[in-house]
Amino acid sequence: MPPLPTCFGLDTSSVVVGNVGAHSRLNYTALGDTVNIASRIEVLNRLYGTVALASEKVRDSAGTESLWRYVDMVGVRGKGKAIKIYELIGRRDEVAVETLKFAKYYEEALRLYQTRQFHEAINGLREIQSRWSGDLSLRRLIQNCQYCCEYPPPDNWDGVVWLKEK
Numbered sequence: 001m002p003p004l005p006t007c008f009g010l011d012t013s014s015v016v017v018g019n020v021g022a023h024s025r026l027n028y029t030a031l032g033d034t035v036n037i038a039s040r041i042e043v044l045n046r047l048y049g050t051v052a053l054a055s056e057k058v059r060d061s062a063g064t065e066s067l068w069r070y071v072d073m074v075g076v077r078g079k080g081k082a083i084k085i086y087e088l089i090g091r092r093d094e095v096a097v098e099t100l101k102f103a104k105y106y107e108e109a110l111r112l113y114q115t116r117q118f119h120e121a122i123n124g125l126r127e128i129q130s131r132w133s134g135d136l137s138l139r140r141l142i143q144n145c146q147y148c149c150e151y152p153p154p155d156n157w158d159g160v161v162w163l164k165e166k
Helices: 033-048 057-061 097-114 118-129 136-150
Strands: 007-011 014-023 025-031 052-055 066-075 083-091
Touching: 007 033, 014 033, 014 052, 033 052, 033 083, 052 057, 057 083, 066 097, 083 097, 097 118, 097 136, 118 136
Parallel strands: 007 052
Antiparallel strands: 014 025, 052 083, 066 083
16 A cells, blocks of 8 residues: 555643434534644645644653654634644654754754744854755755845744644
């Protein structure tokens, strides 16, 4: 069978799970804010070129065996507060040194971007750009930094990517 590519969005909290609807037309489903956030996180995989993205709550709940890369701070439709999203990069004892190096450089550049140090972020990203040029999240961050260098954001800019669609 050919591979079936898929993406995952993860959040954790209480939800309502069960049969919902009329007696003649029941639908087994999950309802709640957590389901909505996980669904919105799942869609972000296309934007960042990732497979598994999770909220900070999931990352914090996962323990120390899993390693994560901080990808961005996003605001999703219907929520007033932004959430940090993380990419699961693997089990602590199985992640390649090169992957850890990429995550470290990316996270530092993201920190610089979010603190309005756009030129410094670009300089840091250039160090890893040739090695990981195919990474969509890296290209996206470089484009965002370049845009902000050319068109500086207003003073109240907080570095959050506000998503307009579900």
